[in-house]
Amino acid sequence: MAYTRDTEVVERLKPEAVTPEEQAAMAGVEDLDFEIFQHKMNMIALEGKETTMKLGASTGMRWGDVAFGIYTALGDLSVVATGIWFHAVLGQIPVKYIVKHYLNDPTVGVEAGDSFFFNDPFYSGVHAADMGLCVPVFAEGELLCFVGANVHTGENGSAEPGGQPIAAKSRYEEGLMVPPIKVGENYTLREDLMTMLGTATRDPRTMVLDIKARLAACRIVERRIQAIVAEKGVAFFRGALRKILATTARAARKKVSKLNDGTWRQPRFLDIVGSEEKLVKIGICLEKKGDKLKLTFDGVSPLLDNHPQNSFFQGIIGLAMVYFCGWFFHDLPANNALLDALDWEFPDKTIVKASGDAPTALAPSVQTCFVHGIFLIGARMIYNLDPKRAVASWFSGFGVPYFGGFNQWEEPVADISPELNATGAGARPDQDGVNGAGAFFATMSDCSDVETTEADRPFLYLFRNYFKNSYGPGKYRGGSGVGFGVAIHHVPWLAMGGLGYGSKYPATLGIFGGYAVPSGFIQTVHGSDIKKHLAESDRDLPVDLDQLYEEGNPEKGNRGLHNITMGITPFVNGDTYYMPAGGGAGYGDVLEREAEAVMADVREGLVSRETAANLYKVAFDPETLLVDQEGTEKLRRDAFQERKARGVPLEQFEEEWAKLSPPRSALTYYGGYPHPKPKRDFGLPF
Amino acid sequence: MKVRITEYLEVDLESQKWCCQRCGHELVDARQNYKKGCLVAEKPLEEVYPPKPEGQAYGFIPDPDFCRLIEFYCPGCGVMIENEYLPPGHPLTHEIELDIDSLIERYGRA
Ligand SMILES: [Zn+2]
Numbered sequence: 001m002a003y004t005r006d007t008e009v010v011e012r013l014k015p016e017a018v019t020p021e022e023q024a025a026m027a028g029v030e031d032l033d034f035e036i037f038q039h040k041m042n043m044i045a046l047e048g049k050e051t052t053m054k055l056g057a058s059t060g061m062r063w064g065d066v067a068f069g070i071y072t073a074l075g076d077l078s079v080v081a082t083g084i085w086f087h088a089v090l091g092q093i094p095v096k097y098i099v100k101h102y103l104n105d106p107t108v109g110v111e112a113g114d115s116f117f118f119n120d121p122f123y124s125g126v127h128a129a130d131m132g133l134c135v136p137v138f139a140e141g142e143l144l145c146f147v148g149a150n151v152h153t154g155e156n157g158s159a160e161p162g163g164q165p166i167a168a169k170s171r172y173e174e175g176l177m178v179p180p181i182k183v184g185e186n187y188t189l190r191e192d193l194m195t196m197l198g199t200a201t202r203d204p205r206t207m208v209l210d211i212k213a214r215l216a217a218c219r220i221v222e223r224r225i226q227a228i229v230a231e232k233g234v235a236f237f238r239g240a241l242r243k244i245l246a247t248t249a250r251a252a253r254k255k256v257s258k259l260n261d262g263t264w265r266q267p268r269f270l271d272i273v274g275s276e277e278k279l280v281k282i283g284i285c286l287e288k289k290g291d292k293l294k295l296t297f298d299g300v301s302p303l304l305d306n307h308p309q310n311s312f313f314q315g316i317i318g319l320a321m322v323y324f325c326g327w328f329f330h331d332l333p334a335n336n337a338l339l340d341a342l343d344w345e346f347p348d349k350t351i352v353k354a355s356g357d358a359p360t361a362l363a364p365s366v367q368t369c370f371v372h373g374i375f376l377i378g379a380r381m382i383y384n385l386d387p388k389r390a391v392a393s394w395f396s397g398f399g400v401p402y403f404g405g406f407n408q409w410e411e412p413v414a415d416i417s418p419e420l421n422a423t424g425a426g427a428r429p430d431q432d433g434v435n436g437a438g439a440f441f442a443t444m445s446d447c448s449d450v451e452t453t454e455a456d457r458p459f460l461y462l463f464r465n466y467f468k469n470s471y472g473p474g475k476y477r478g479g480s481g482v483g484f485g486v487a488i489h490h491v492p493w494l495a496m497g498g499l500g501y502g503s504k505y506p507a508t509l510g511i512f513g514g515y516a517v518p519s520g521f522i523q524t525v526h527g528s529d530i531k532k533h534l535a536e537s538d539r540d541l542p543v544d545l546d547q548l549y550e551e552g553n554p555e556k557g558n559r560g561l562h563n564i565t566m567g568i569t570p571f572v573n574g575d576t577y578y579m580p581a582g583g584g585a586g587y588g589d590v591l592e593r594e595a596e597a598v599m600a601d602v603r604e605g606l607v608s609r610e611t612a613a614n615l616y617k618v619a620f621d622p623e624t625l626l627v628d629q630e631g632t633e634k635l636r637r638d639a640f641q642e643r644k645a646r647g648v649p650l651e652q653f654e655e656e657w658a659k660l661s662p663p664r665s666a667l668t669y670y671g672g673y674p675h676p677k678p679k680r681d682f683g684l685p686f
Numbered sequence: 687m688k689v690r691i692t693e694y695l696e697v698d699l700e701s702q703k704w705c706c707q708r709c710g711h712e713l714v715d716a717r718q719n720y721k722k723g724c725l726v727a728e729k730p731l732e733e734v735y736p737p738k739p740e741g742q743a744y745g746f747i748p749d750p751d752f753c754r755l756i757e758f759y760c761p762g763c764g765v766m767i768e769n770e771y772l773p774p775g776h777p778l779t780h781e782i783e784l785d786i787d788s789l790i791e792r793y794g795r796a
Contacts, residue, residue, distance in 0.1 A: 521744035640764030647725025660775035
């Protein structure tokens with residue numbers, strides 16, 4: 001043991017080589033039995049996921065930021081129940097670490113009844129807020145498989161509450177990061193270690209309850225697996241579990257082979273570094289040849305030494321699988337054998353390949369910014385094969401309040417609010433995106449009921465509903481996101497901040513001429529008189545985020561608008577906080593949107609009259625809102641002509657365009673505009 | 687034979703050109719960036735996004751220091767084939783580069 005991070009095990013994202021025993025066992029698995037086995041395993045994993053959710057305490061665990069996996073004895077993830085698709089390839093690393101380091105280590109060992117905890121993002125891939133627990137399952141005295149639950153618990157004692165410190169300057173400010181350790185033996189958790197883990201965080205109740213929830217689910221799944229083994233035998237179980245991986249890999253390559261050969265590119269821009277409004281870039285290339293895809297990079301900003309918008313490469317692969325598991329390979333099992341169809345090469349010392357002591361707490365921003373590019377590439381790549389799958393992106397930018405303090409029951413709280421699970425879905429090739437659909441990276445998660453959130457969070461919701469300035473317009477528009485406002489309630493104070501991006505450069509871009517989502521921002525009112533207005537049942541108070549910015553809003557106080565990323569700030573009883581959970585991106589040319597669909601949105605309050613007339617070019621009667629077909633046709637004919645008059649050939653356009661640049665102040669961390677170069681190597685020992 | 691590549695783009699295997707799916711206009715050689723056959727314009731962001739809240743540091747319109755909107759139109763019919771949101775002056779993207787030989791092999795010659 002080198003007593004430091006293991007850089008070898010994290011490279012093992014693809015399935016381990018098949019052992020001779022597995023090979024022999026696979027040969028004995030009949031097709032029909034295999035089908036039944038897969039169905040049972042999926043149901044068992046789902047039971048594990050649902051059990052975890054029902055027993056846990058954190059926002060993430062209660063509302064579905066949960067993955068329950070079943071792993072082979074070598075650590076490959078074969079079966080998973082989740083909407084958090086990155087766990088389908090990242091959940092395995094801690095298990096492989098345990099197999100590699102502890103299986104034959106006399107001081108640790110792996111025995112029936114053991115349980116292992118981990119949250120070092122180097123192994124779980126995304127961020128330390130994601131924590132996991134797994135247990136080995138034995139049959140006839142031999143290690144059969146592992147089962148485990150990975151969940152966003154959040155709070156980990158980092159420099160800011162909730163486990164995602166914006167101001168972290170090194171990994172030593174990012175709180176507890178535990179490589180896989182044994183926390184339980186003989187079917188019992190160790191009280192000394194539970195006390196240590198609880199004490200390390202602001203919210204020990206949530207920390208320990210979430211651990212126990214994971215473990216309880218593991219034990220139920222262990223029993224279900226024992227029942228299958230009792231009926232079908234060890235060899236069958238081993239062979240069938242491995243066969244899932246073998247068939248998945250074959251199917252993945254077959255599906256890739258149906259795409260046209262070519263190269264797709266997408267530059268991505270993140271508009272925030274720490275809490276500074278700066279640009280950084282991730283240039284993405286995806287090449288398809290034969291039955292393989294290859295991910296490479298074409299200009300990525302250098303590693304940020306003292307800001308947390310860096311990702312480990314494994315987290316980038318993990319987020320790529322959100323697209324591949326959830327969209328491209330939607331009809332295949334989600335497991336790490338899908339990676340058989342994908343190769344990759346990462347540039348060292350960049351924001352997509354963190355190393356050394358660089359902080360990574362906001363890796364999710366880098367990762368979602370990256371994978372949005374994969375969604376855009378994916379839509380362009382798959383249109384020819386399966387046009388209905390060529391959808392615009394769901395909201396990608398986050399927009400998450402985080403908070404810390406004490407709730408109305410005088411218990412410590414340090415968490416995020418669940419509205420990030422209520423963003424809009426992307427527009428589709430034949431219809432609009434779904435309003436308030438969920439989160440693209442957490443498709444089985446939910447945004448909680450307002451009343452449930454209010455029951456143990458010190459908030460009074462002022463409103464929570466669709467927000468018309470949240471999504472991208474197009475021939476089909478993105479699904480509406482959700483705007484919400486809360487007042488601090490029942491407690492003297494609470495510290496709050498905001499996480500996300502997209503206040504300067506839009507978080508989510510459209511496809512095939514569809515537009516990006518508008519920029520988003522936070523409004524706060526300190527010293528608000530909102531409670532006076534509520535006590536008086538003031539009917540002039542805004543009832544949605546759109547009305548908040550209308551004239552005549554009676555709320556008085558010290559109003560401030562902020563970037564979606566907002567450092568942690570004290571709020572007192574009655575102060576208010578307003579934020580959008582963004583909408584989906586648009587698909588296709590706005591001038592092709594059916595005029596009737598535009599007016600239906602006007603009636604629903606999802607499009608303003610100005611946008612209907614000026615952007616969609618719909619002529620309508622302002623009294624009845626009925627479409628004037630002839631007038632609309634004329635407006636649109638004129639608009640097409642105006643484009644042809646306005647547009648110039650590309651080379652002519654580029655002459656003037658190339659003279660422009662963002663202000664120097666925006667490029668501090670960019671790494672050389674427009675094509676960032678890797679960091680100079682100062683010969684540091686990492 | 688024309689092969690549909692996106693909502694608005696096709697490749698004509700015979701002429702080996704990018705074509706507008708809406709009006710059939712031939713844009714440019716299929717081995718090149720289709721944008722070379724488009725009309726290009728910067729679209730003011732305030733024509734797409736609502737202005738309010740007025741006079742504030744933050745709003746619904748992306749910051750033009752960070753982001754501009756460029757639109758690519760078919761010279762035949764004026765349909766918007768694609769758009770790009772880029773920081774000012776950032777080179778336009780060659781986003782789709784098909785292996786035309788393998789495309790022809792796959793679909794056969796017209
Ligand atoms: Zn055309």
